[in-house]
Each structure stands twice: as C-alpha cells, then as structure tokens.
Amino acid sequence: xxxxxxxxxxxxxxxxxxxxxxxxxxxxxxxxxxxxxxxxxxxxxxxxxxxxxxxxxxxxxxxxxxxxxxxxxxxxxxxxxxxxxxxxxxxxxxxxxxxxxxxxxxxxxxxxxxxxxxxxxxxxxxxxxxxxxxxxxxxxxxxxxxxxxxxxxxxxxxxxxxxxxxxxxxxx
Amino acid sequence: xxxxxxxxxxxxxxxxxxxxxxxxxxxxxxxxxxxxxxxxxxxxxxxxxxxxxxxxxxxxxxxxxxxxxxxxxxxxxxxxxxxxxxxxxxxxxxxxxxxxxxxxxxxxxxxxxxxxxxxxxxxxxxxxxxxxxxxxxxxxxxxxxxxxxxxxxxxxxxxxxxxxxxxxxxxxxxxxxxxxxxxxxxxxxxxxxxxxxxxxxxxxxxxxxxxxxxxxxxxxxxxxxxxxxxxxxxxxxxxxxxxxxxxxxxxxxxxxxxxxxxxxxxxxxxxxxxxxxxxxxxxxxxxxxxxxxxxxxxxxxxxxxxxxxxxxxxxxxxxxxxxxxxxxxxxxxxxxxxxxxxxxxxxxxxxxxxxxxxxxxxxxxxxxxxxxxxxxxxxxxxxxxxxxxxxxxxxxxxxxxxxxxxxxxxxxxxxxxxxxxxxxxxxxxxxxxxxxxxxxxxxxxxxxxxxxxxxxxxxxxxxxxxxxxxxxxxxxxxxxxxxxxxxxxxx
Numbered sequence: 001x002x003x004x005x006x007x008x009x010x011x012x013x014x015x016x017x018x019x020x021x022x023x024x025x026x027x028x029x030x031x032x033x034x035x036x037x038x039x040x041x042x043x044x045x046x047x048x049x050x051x052x053x054x055x056x057x058x059x060x061x062x063x064x065x066x067x068x069x070x071x072x073x074x075x076x077x078x079x080x081x082x083x084x085x086x087x088x089x090x091x092x093x094x095x096x097x098x099x100x101x102x103x104x105x106x107x108x109x110x111x112x113x114x115x116x117x118x119x120x121x122x123x124x125x126x127x128x129x130x131x132x133x134x135x136x137x138x139x140x141x142x143x144x145x146x147x148x149x150x151x152x153x154x155x156x157x158x159x160x161x162x163x164x165x166x167x168x169x170x171x172x
Numbered sequence: 173x174x175x176x177x178x179x180x181x182x183x184x185x186x187x188x189x190x191x192x193x194x195x196x197x198x199x200x201x202x203x204x205x206x207x208x209x210x211x212x213x214x215x216x217x218x219x220x221x222x223x224x225x226x227x228x229x230x231x232x233x234x235x236x237x238x239x240x241x242x243x244x245x246x247x248x249x250x251x252x253x254x255x256x257x258x259x260x261x262x263x264x265x266x267x268x269x270x271x272x273x274x275x276x277x278x279x280x281x282x283x284x285x286x287x288x289x290x291x292x293x294x295x296x297x298x299x300x301x302x303x304x305x306x307x308x309x310x311x312x313x314x315x316x317x318x319x320x321x322x323x324x325x326x327x328x329x330x331x332x333x334x335x336x337x338x339x340x341x342x343x344x345x346x347x348x349x350x351x352x353x354x355x356x357x358x359x360x361x362x363x364x365x366x367x368x369x370x371x372x373x374x375x376x377x378x379x380x381x382x383x384x385x386x387x388x389x390x391x392x393x394x395x396x397x398x399x400x401x402x403x404x405x406x407x408x409x410x411x412x413x414x415x416x417x418x419x420x421x422x423x424x425x426x427x428x429x430x431x432x433x434x435x436x437x438x439x440x441x442x443x444x445x446x447x448x449x450x451x452x453x454x455x456x457x458x459x460x461x462x463x464x465x466x467x468x469x470x471x472x473x474x475x476x477x478x479x480x481x482x483x484x485x486x487x488x489x490x491x492x493x494x495x496x497x498x499x500x501x502x503x504x505x506x507x508x509x510x511x512x513x514x515x516x517x518x519x520x521x522x523x524x525x526x527x528x529x530x531x532x533x534x535x536x537x538x539x540x541x542x543x544x545x546x547x548x549x550x551x552x553x554x555x556x557x558x559x560x561x562x563x564x565x566x567x568x569x570x571x572x573x574x575x576x577x578x579x580x581x582x583x584x585x586x587x588x589x590x591x592x593x594x595x596x597x598x599x600x601x602x603x604x605x606x607x608x609x610x611x612x613x614x615x616x617x618x619x620x621x622x623x624x625x626x627x628x629x630x631x632x633x634x635x636x637x638x639x640x641x642x643x644x645x646x647x648x649x650x651x652x653x654x655x656x657x658x659x660x661x662x663x
Contacts, residue, residue, distance in 0.1 A: 003441075004400065004427045004429055004441045004443075008389065008391065008398075008400045008427065008429070011389065012369070012370075012389070012391075015389075016215065016218060016219060017215065019218050020211070020214040020215045020217070020218040020219075021211075021214075023214055023217070023218055024210065024211070024214045027183060027186070027188060033352070037403055040389050040402070040403075041402060041403055044402055044427065082197050082200065083197050083201050085201035086197045086198075086200035086201040086207070089200055089201060089203075089204045089206070089207035090200055090207045090210070090211065092204060092207070093204065093207035093208040093210065093211040094211050096208060096211075097208065097211045097212055097215060100212075101215060104212070104215060104216065104219070105219060108216070108219060108220075109306075123220070126185075126220075127220040127221055130221075132185065132186065133185055133187070148181065148185075149173070151181060151185065152173050152177065152181050155181070155184075155213065155216065155217070158216060159212065159213065159216060162216070
C-alpha cells in the first residue's frame with residue numbers, strides 16, 4: 001500500500017482518539033477543530049519522518065501535543081496547563097483506550113437505542129443542537145441543575161452500558 | 173455525583189473554571205486509572221459531538237402513513253374504508269368482551285396491570301437499531317434539479333444519512349456535511365454517502381470546500397483514484413464512459429492515491445497543489461489537465477449563478493510547457509471579468525480599475541484566462557482557442573518592456589487596469605482590498621488585437637526581463653506580474 005494511502009487509513013482509524021486527546025488538553029470545542037486540522041496537516045507534512053513499522057497513535061498524539069504547545073501562550077492564559085505527571089498519565093491512557101475505541105463506537109449505537117425518551121431528548125439538545133445547559137433548561141422548562149443531573153445520568157447510562165459490553169468481550 | 177464527576181461534567185459542558193483545573197490536574201496525576209476513566213469519558217463525549225446521534229424515521233414511510241390515515245377521513249375517496257375499519261375494529265372487541273367479560277375483568281388485578289403498562293411504556297420508549305440512522309450532512313441548496321423516476325428525490329433541508337445514494341439527473345445541489353465540508357454536486361451525477369468524512373463519487377462533478385473541517389480529513393473515492401483533502405478547495409470530475417477522473421485544486425492541496433497500483437502505467441500517489449490538475453485513467457496513469465472552465469466547478473455563491481447569457485468565446489488554452497512534474501492548469505472564466513476578479517490560479521491577486529471609475533467598459537463581462545503568475549520567471553508560449561470572431565486583449569505589467577511579437581500584432585490602448593495583490597512569498601503582508609481604485613499595487617497596460625475568424629491565436633513567451641539599478645543590470649525582477657488574457661466577442 002502507498003505511504004499516503006496508509007497514512008490516511010491510519011489517521012481515519014485514530015482520529016477520534018486524537019480529537020478526544022486534544023479536547024482533553026484544550027477544552028474549548030471550537031478551537032479543538034482548528035487544532036485537529038493543524039495536526040492532520042503536520043502529520044502529512046512529516047510523512048517522511050514517520051516510521052511505518054512503529055505504532056501510529058503515540059506518534060500522532062506527540063504531533064497533537066506539539067501543536068497544543070505551539071499555542072502555549074493562549075494555553076497559559078487560560079491556565080489549561082497540565083503537570084508533567086498528569087500529562088504522562090493522560091497520554092498513556094489515550095494510547096490504551098484506543099484499543100477499545102472501535103468497540104466503544106459500535107456499542108454506542110446499541111446503547112443509544114436503550115436510552116429512555118427523556119435521555120434521548122436531552123442528548124439531542126446537547127449534542128445534535130449543541131446547546132448549553134441554560135438553553136436546554138429554558139427550552140425544557142426545567143432548572144439548570146435538573147439539566148446538569150440529566151446530562152450526568154445520560155452519560156453514565158451510556159458509559160455503564162458500553163462498559164458492560166467491553167467487559168463481555170474481556171476488555172477492561 | 174462526586175466532586176471529580178462534577179468537574180468532568182462541567183468540563184464537557186464548557187463550564188470549567190481555571191480554579192477547578194488544578195483540582196483536575198491533581199486527580200489525573202494521582203492515579204493512572206483516573207486518567208483512563210477520564211479518557212473514556214472524553215472519547216464518548218467527542219463521539220457524541222462528532223456524530224450528532226439522532227433518530228430519524230424514514231421520511232417516505234412517515235408520509236405514507238399520514239396519507240393513508242388521512243385518506244380514511246376523506247369521504248369522497250374512502251367512505252367505505254371508514255365503515256370497514258370501524259366495523260373490523262370495534263365489533264370483534266365488543267363481542268369478545270360480552271362473551272368472556274368475567275375472565276377479562278378478573279385476570280388483571282390492578283397492580284399487575286399497572287406493572288404491565290409501565291413495562292410497555294418503557295419498551296415503547298426504546299427504539300430499534302433500524303430507526304437510528306447516523307446523519308452525515310444536509311442538503312443546503314439546489315438549482316434546477318431533476319431526479320430519475322425510480323430513485324429517491326431530495327429536497328433542500330433533507331438530512332443525508334450514511335449509505336444514502338444521490339442520483340442527480342441534472343442541475344446543481346449543495347451538501348453541507350457534518351464534518352464541515354461543503355460540496356456542490358453537478359448532474360448528471362451519482363454520489364454515495366459513506367460518512368460525514370467519506371463519499372464515493374461514481375459519476376459527475378463534485379466541488380468541495382473543506383478548509384474548515386470540524387475534524388480529520390475529507391476523502392472522495394472515485395472508481396480510479398482516492399482524493400484526500402489536506403485543507404483545501406478542489407473539484408473532482410468522474411467520467412465513467414471514458415473511465416477517467418479529473419482532479420483540480422483551487423486552494424490548498426490534496427493527496428492523490430490511484431486505486432489500481434498493479435498496472436504498469438500507474439503513477440505513484442502524489443500531492444497536488446493549488447493551481448494544479450490531473451486526469452487519472454482507470455490504470456492509474458496521471459496526465460496534466462491543461463485548462464478548465466470555471467463554471468464547471470461551482471461552489472458557494474457560484475452555485476446560484478445564472479446560466480451564461482452568451483456562448484463562450486475562449487474555449488481552450490494550451491501551452492508548450494513540457495515539464496511533466498508540473499501539472500499547471502489555466503482556468504477559463506466565461507463572461508465574468510469584473511472588479512475583484514481572480515487574476516491567477518496560484519495567487520489571490522485581483523483585477524480592478526485603477527480609479528473609482530472601475531475597469532474599462534469594454535473589458536467588463538469578457539471571457540478571461542487565469543494563468544500562473546509564476547510563469548513570469550519561465551514564460552511559455554500560450555495558444556488560445558476562440559469559438560468566434562473576437563477582440564483579444566492582453567494585460568501587460570507596465571514595468572515589462574513590450575516584446576516584439578506584442579508590438580507587431582497588438583495595438584496599445586490609452587486605458588490601464590490595476591492588479592490588487594494578495595500575499596505571496598515576496599510580499600507576505602499584502603492583502604487584497606474590495607472594489608475599484610482600492611489597494612492597487614501594479615498597473616497593467618491594455619493591448620488589443622482583432623481576430624476576425626474563429627480559430628487559434630498564439631501568444632509569444634515573455635523574454636526574461638532586465639532591470640537597471642544604480643548602473644547595474646539585473647537579469648529579471650521576481651516582483652513583476654504575468655500578463656492576463658481577455659476576449660470579448662465582436663458584435
């Protein structure tokens with residue numbers, strides 16, 4: 001297989017993990033999109049530096065981390081700087097969970113189907129329409145705290161359901 | 173909800189504050205398992221954000237159901253239907269109740285009935301997997317579209333889900349993908365949606381703007397090549413009859429990967445830059461596309477452009493360039509020259525009037541060719557194919573000494589046209605302005621030649637110019653600009 005084709009394949013397979021990693025380092029969703037675009041550009045520009053015999057994700061996470069560090073001035077202003085130890089744990093965690101990412105994504109579809117009407121409604125407002133807690137509360141005629149709890153329950157329901165599926169496949 | 177779950181949920185909802193970040197940091201540093209739990213939650217959150225999970229009822233089925241039930245109340249159409257449905261529904265139930273009413277009432281104690289009803293309510297609140305369709309995008313505009321009788325017809329606002337296939341007979345349709353990519357499809361075309369990031373173009377023309385992707389990279393598969401977006405605007409034309417695909421880059425760059433790499437003819441995959449275009453054969457061989465028509469690849473506001481008021485004057489452009497590693501193309505704009513018209517394919521420079529009066533009236537609405545500004549360093553001989561008698565204009569940078577072939581066959585006019593330069597390697601701080609007389613950087617003189625019959629006209633190469641500074645002669649100036657070519661039909 002051609003190098004560019006192989007790199008595109010590897011990137012497509014791992015982009016969810018890199019995106020989540022960037023989000024966990026940066027926090028602000030709208031800027032994560034730009035960082036991700038910069039990461040992919042860097043990865044393709046550095047194709048000659050990549051050793052295809054070595055695992056892709058640690059290299060990609062390294063490129064993503066460097067992209068974040070390049071924007072460090074902004075980063076420091078918002079005090080979103082992790083300590084060395086936290087960053088190490090985080091990077092290793094993302095490398096590990098990447099093995100379960102594909103199953104996670106497939107399980108999500110099944111777990112989503114098991115949600116109650118109320119949870120699906122709140123999910124649609126938060127994730128499909130990208131609304132904040134206050135806006136959801138206004139639309140639903142409930143308190144912001146009730147939305148916060150509703151979102152927490154929704155995420156927990158999905159996480160527990162996915163965890164059960166991962167465990168049934170012998171994964172941690 | 174404990175403290176760290178509270179922190180994580182605030183983080184996912186964009187409500188984290190700097191003070192809580194230190195707390196989160198300590199928690200992550202404390203135990204690798206904490207980081208793992210955090211990573212799984214972030215993956216889940218991003219997946220929900222990225223895919224925008226939703227539940228869609230099949231549209232046609234819903235319409236069909238609505239039509240059927242409403243038809244029962246249309247007495248003119250279905251007066252017998254109403255009677256039949258009432259009779260079939262009510263009478264058996266009534267008969268059963270009267271026949272076995274004791275058992276009916278005795279078998280369902282209130283608490284059991286309540287539990288059953290609750291169970292049914294819970295089951296009803298769940299949906300089957302078939303009902304969940306992963307949306308990939310939405311149809312945002314359409315112009316004069318026609319659909320085959322046997323295939324699905326799409327409307328503006330319709331959601332496109334993974335595995336949907338668009339069969340467009342004619343017209344133009346715009347799709348806004350959830351990944352952020354914007355695509356215009358020109359019919360006849362067949363497009364299969366694989367996801368918000370991947371489509372298969374089986375035939376037709378698709379122009380894509382993918383510069384602000386929400387994540388990752390956008391890819392278009394064709395039967396003969398895979399086109400990988402690297403932050404760009406590009407066009408793909410698939411011609412199943414001739415078994416070839418054209419790929420044209422308007423901004424940024426794309427990666428090209430031929431599908432059939434077993435053939436002896438195949439060209440290894442390559443990156444195409446702005447201003448480059450290739451034709452890929454079914455065996456993976458890549459050849460330069462020398463010129464393209466701008467209107468063939470509409471995107472953004474251009475999708476609504478009215479059809480041409482007249483036939484094209486410039487139909488083709490070729491040159492004597494021989495370098496196979498440089499697949500540069502000429503972009504032909506029909507009836508389009510106006511203020512702020514893009515001048516070159518490799519720069520964002522624009523043509524403008526040098527004063528507020530604007531560009532000379534006889535150039536307005538003319539056909540013109542956007543070539544390579546970099547050709548000023550190594551100018552080729554260019555041949556223009558004209559479909560009808562025309563006035564041919566050449567716009568030459570005033571700093572260039574006019575070459576002999578120009579003074580012999582063209583006439584110099586008194587009017588001038590300006591070039592408003594965008595950023596380049598030499599002038600990185602330059603920005604284009606808007607409208608005539610604004611931000612004009614270089615002045616071009618206008619030369620004309622009357623061409624009485626259709627055919628080809630060859631424009632000579634520009635000799636390597638020299639300039640003198642402080643008594644010294646320099647071979648060339650890289651700051652000068654390449655000429656422009658314009659044609660207006662003769663009345």
